[in-house]
Each structure stands twice: as C-alpha cells, then as structure tokens.
Amino acid sequence: MSLDVLLGFTQALALTMSVAFLTYVLLIVVPYLRHRPAPVGTSTAFEWHFLVPCRDEEAVIGDTIAYLRMTFPLAHVWVVDDDSDDGTAAAVQAWLDGGDNHIHLVRRARPHARTGKGDALNDAYRTLKLWMGRHADPDRAIAVVVDADGRPAANCLEVCAADHLFGTPTVGAVQVDVRMLNTGVPQPDVTRWRKTFGAALVRMQDLEFRTAIAAIQMSRGVTGTISMGGNGQFTRLSALDSIAGPTAQPWRGSLLEDFELGVHLLTAGWRTGFSRDTHVHQEGLYSLRRFLAQRTRWGQGTMQCMRYLRHIWDSKHLSTLGAAEMLYYLAQPWMQLLGTLVYPIPLLLLAHRAAVNPTEVWTWFTEGAWILFTVYGAFGLLPFLIWGPVYRARCEPGVSVPRSIAYGFGYALYIYTFYITSWRALIRLLRGNNTWTKTRRNTEAHAR
C-alpha cells in the first residue's frame, strides 16, 4: 500500500468514526433534552430487598445501613460480607444485635469468598430465596443492588413501581440515574493542586453519569437494550429466577457483571427500563490512579462480554437495531484501541512531509488546510463539548455558561483517558489477569 493510499484510508476511517460518533451523540441528546418526569407508582405493591455487597467496607457500611433503614422502613437490607479483613461484619452485627429484623448478614468465607461481585450477589440471591420460601411471589419481589456507599433517593421505590416500569409485568429490571455524592465537595487534607484536580475529576464523573450515560440509556429505550449498572440496579426476582440456571447464579463471572446481567435478561425475553426521575448517589473518585483502575476494570469487563456477541445476535428477543446497539457498545474498547493506531497516522505522515518539505506544507496549511484542521477538530470535540452546556441545562442550572463550556472541554480530556484504560485492559486480558480489584473508597485508611 502506497503512502498516499494509507493516508487516504486512515483519513477516511478517522472521518467515518468521528462522523458516526457525532451523529450518534446528536441523535441521543435530543430525547434526553425532551425528557419529562413520568407518573410514579405505589411502592407497597412490591417487596423490596436491598443487596449490598461489601468487601472491606467498614468505613461506610454503618451509615449506609442507617440511611437505608431510615429512608425505606419497609424494605429489607441484605449485607453480603465478602470475607472482609476489616470490621465490616462487626459493624453489621451491631445492627443485628439491635434487633432489627429487616437487616440480614450474608457471610462468605475464603476460599469461596473474594471471587467477584457477581458471586457475592449470587450468595445474597440464594439466601434471599431460602428466606422467602417457596410460596413467596417472585413477581412482586425486587432485588436492589446498591454499593456499600450508595444512597438511593427517597423516591426511588415509588418511581420504580410506576406503570411503565415494574408496573408492567414484562419489565424484568430497571436501572436508575447515578449521581456523585461528593460533587462540589473538595477532598480534605490534601494539597491545593490535588484538591482542585480531585474536585474536577468528581465533577466529570457526575457530568458523565447524569448526561452522556443517561442519554445513552434513554436511547436504548428505543433499541430495547437498556443496560444495568453496578449501583441502583433493580431486578424482579422472577427475572433473576428465569436466568439463574441450575446453580442459582443469575450474576455471571465477568468483570462487568451488571452489563452481563442485562444481556441475560434481554436475551431471555425480559424488557429493561431506565429512569432519570430518581437516582442513586455514590462517591466519585478523587484519585486519577483509582479512576484509571476502575475504568480499566470496566473496559476489561466489556472486552470479556464480547463472548456474548453470538448469543445476542442469535436471540429472537432482540431486534437487529438492538443487537447492533449492543455490538456498538461492546466494540467501544476495541474501537478505542483502533483509534489510537489510526488517528495518529495522518498526523505522522503530515509531520514526515513537513520535515521533508516544510515550505510546501506551510503553504498548504496557510492557504486553506487550517480550515480543515479547524473543522475536523471541531467535529472531534463537539460530541464531548456539548455535554457541558447540557449538564448546565438539565442538571446544574447554577453553573455559569462559560463554566459549563469549560466542563465540556474537561469532559473531552476525561474521555481521552479511555484510550489509556483500553490498552491497560487489553494487556490485563492477554495476561489472563481477571481478578476483581475493588476500587477503594475515598475514606479508606492509607488512601493515596
């Protein structure tokens, strides 16, 4: 292949990928901006069980139990202690000793513990089934997965009980919006630079979940492929039963067990829902190192889920549009890898030409090519930049217009970290390193 053909090919591929992404973003932002809250339902029509997987969560679990019991007095709280090395179990035991029969402790022990969040949730599921007995109505029981630092909004049960969500018998699972609890709260006891950087990183996580991810989920309402997240995940017990199999394991072994759950539900014929009318709060990460570790795990999990591609496309319950949407999602980390290889090629070839013939390239640039650079730069940035003003319009009206644009630029930089995490995920995948590396909380001791 000649250099000219290589340049033409890589330019066209870069253009196609950019245009595809820009078109996709414009298509999802419109329904997001048009969203209006839907009527809520009656939460007492269902039985709610919060499942809280914990691995060394002593720092946060006590407050989470207190919050869940006070906010949702009728709901049950199932804490799964994944053989914590700290005082997690003791913290839960203190509540049990208080005589609250809506709190339950599911204890796991090594070597069968610390094998993944999915396994911990499966233990909770099996214990819940035993506790409910054979005659319980699994259509009325909802399992809610909440992180140990999670704070579901007070209206979440009413919202999820709405007619268009669990009020519809074919809806097997509902995912709610995720927000960062510590948005605008600077990290204490660190240098000024780290405080500023940490606050910006948390802000970007909040922006990402409340705008871009929420918009993607809403567009999946059209394709019938709304996916589940690790926090604020509501699933009907009968839906879990239908995919649990003989070993009673509705959650499977990938690092992205939440997405995996959604795949199994959708291919089993259940519908999934998403709501922005309620939310769950979780802690955003201040540390870039921890953030990159978390996103590497997510990227690796997405790569692992590629194994479901054939299963998804074979399913008679998923439309071609739905299967294509899931293919697009699963292809994301691979496209990021491809992007890191393809995007620099035109620039490298240009740099080579500039080195060989600087006058010609300079003339080319000043006589019009700068417009091309501006146009392509704008199209490359716009799909990310747009979320800053959208965040202001729908989530944080108190933010000024210039600041919202700055958030947009920040979000573009934030997204570029995925090019790093995708490569890290690939390396881990190739090395067969599939262990569950839990993301440490901001409040944990020895935090760095």
Add this chain to the structure above:
Amino acid sequence: MALVSSPPVRRSALPSRVVVIALLGAAAALVLANQAYRNAEITLSGFLIGVVGSDGVAVVPDRQTVYFGLGSDTPLGLRMTPECTSAFLVLPLLVIGAVMIALRPRVTRRVLLALAAASVAVVVVNQLRVLSLVGLVEWLGTDDGYYWGHTLLGSMVSVFGGAAALVLFVRLATRR
C-alpha cells in the same frame, strides 16, 4: 396410510457465508484496486460536469484527473486522490455489513439493500463535492473558488453526507 412428517429442512448457511466473503473481498478490492476505482469515479465526475454544462471537459482516467473550463481563460484540472475518493468511506460500510450478515444471516437481504443505498449515497455525495467545487471555481474564480470549495464546503459536504449515509444505512439495515 401413515402420515409421515418430513424431516426439517436444514438451510445451508452457505449463501450468507458467500455474501460475507464477497463483501470482505470487495472491501479488500477497494484498497488493492484503489486506482481503478478512482479512474471510474473521475470518469463519472467528468460526465456529470459535462452534463451540468461546464465549458469544455476532458477526463484523463490514468491520471485520475478531470479538466474543466477548457473553453475558457482559466481551465483547471482536479485530481481524485486517495484522500478525496469515496472508496474508503464505502469500505467501513462493507465491513460492518459483512459483520452483521455473519452474525444474523436472516438480515442478509436487508443489509445488502442498505449497503447499496448507503454506498450510492456516499458516491453521490462525493460527486456533489466535486460539482460544488467546479461551481465555486467558475463563480468565484480559480483561487477563491478552489480555496473555499476544497476546504470548507468540501469538508462540510463530506461530513454531512457521510452522516446522512450512515443514518440511512443503520435505518435500512435494522428496520423490522
């Protein structure tokens, strides 16, 4: 007389496999025989420029170049370079189409139709780009016309045309 049910007809997966191989082969051909594709593309451009009435048009396919305005004081030649051709915009569509057919053979007809429509759209958009460039050169003169036509307008046509072709492809290939 006993009623004997006929054994289930087992459909061969060969046709969809053949289609997938053909599409991937076409994608490879767009790279390997890129010059031939550009020859054809510039010949089409020459024909269309002639139809819309430029003053004197000549095509030199071997150089992938069309000359127009030959009867005027300012004739100009446009070369269809690898960076300007629609070949590499059609190529990703062929690969995506092949993947879709490989994963869900029952959508073969629909995907082929979508591929045909989107490919035609991409080729038409590229011809519109050339025609708009010729129009601007004739309207604003060689320097300004080429400047605006080749940079801003050409890029806009490519981006919006590419987006329209992609939307068309997805819509046609995934409709129920």
